[in-house]
Amino acid sequence: TAGNNILQLGPCRVSMSMAEIRSGFNSIKANIQARDPIKSLSILSYPHSLHKVKPSERCCITHHLCSFYVAKVFRHCRTEDSYVNRKISSIANSFLSLRRNLQHCHEQNKCMCGQESTEKLKQITVNYEGLNVTSAAIKSLGELGILLDWME
């Protein structure tokens, strides 16, 4: 589809509407980040940046973070602003289709998880559960740029 990127994650190759997700996120980024007053904690980057993850573990992390955002972030980010809500659901839809594509890779054993990614995903869950659900979800959504930068 026009505007789709091909993400090559080791043996797993999936297409993703990165430009559409980026543009959606850019249009709500300031609004969402302004709702997150906690500057001293990052869900995705504490204690280590995603950029420290080995290339061989990228598919597993992408797959599980995609599921994390679908299951624990987008649904807890309803705001009083219908424009923001529409953009969030559009991003969520893009993540749903990406998760489906990644699930196929997983089922074909092309998206294996090693110890490093398991630990990183556990840390992200700990960071998330260290806040109340709404704050954690809003913070995670505000960090979507970190995930997109890393995925590219």
Place this chain on the structure above:
Amino acid sequence: SGELYCSLPNPRNVHFESVNMKNVLRWLPPEGTGAGVFYRVKYSVYGVGKWIRKPECKYINRTWCDLSSETSDYEEQYYASVKAFLNGMCSDWIETTRFNPLTDTTIDPPMVSVSSTEKSISIILTAPEKWKRSPEEESVSLLQVYPGLQYNVSVLNKKTKKRWFFSISNTTMVVPWLEPGTAYCVSAQIRVTTPLLHSQFSKEYCISTLKDKTA
């Protein structure tokens, strides 16, 4: 104890202005204040709790502070903050929004060099370099920062006013089948698809194709 009473109006429009990842914090003076206002600046890395003072921007009277060095890791995101002082009074610390050097910078147009033969023009494009601390430091092209970087090239026939547009990924290009002895003007723009970034078009570089020797 010289305790400062913070009732001074706040600095306004505190924001990062970034070009090729030269990241400068800028702001406007507090409303209704003239000369004599001084400022302090601090910054923090998102996800790390510490605010760090910028010594070179301690009690300055200008309304900008270069934080390029402190924000050069574009895998991180940042906040910065400014406080104003006047006649023993001070303002609150006023913060920027979260700054992401990778997506929030402005990219300069590419450098364009052109040469010609009788019936063609050769164009060489060079992406700008990322800001660096000193001339001795190794240069990093923005092409390395944004692997998906592309160029939009415009070629104008000055005689017929006909214009072509090309979108290319590599840095050299030859435009064939042109008219001999004719002036052409070339301009180029950088475009990054994700994250969504594009430069202005460069100024026009004009050159004439050589005259047809057989004519």
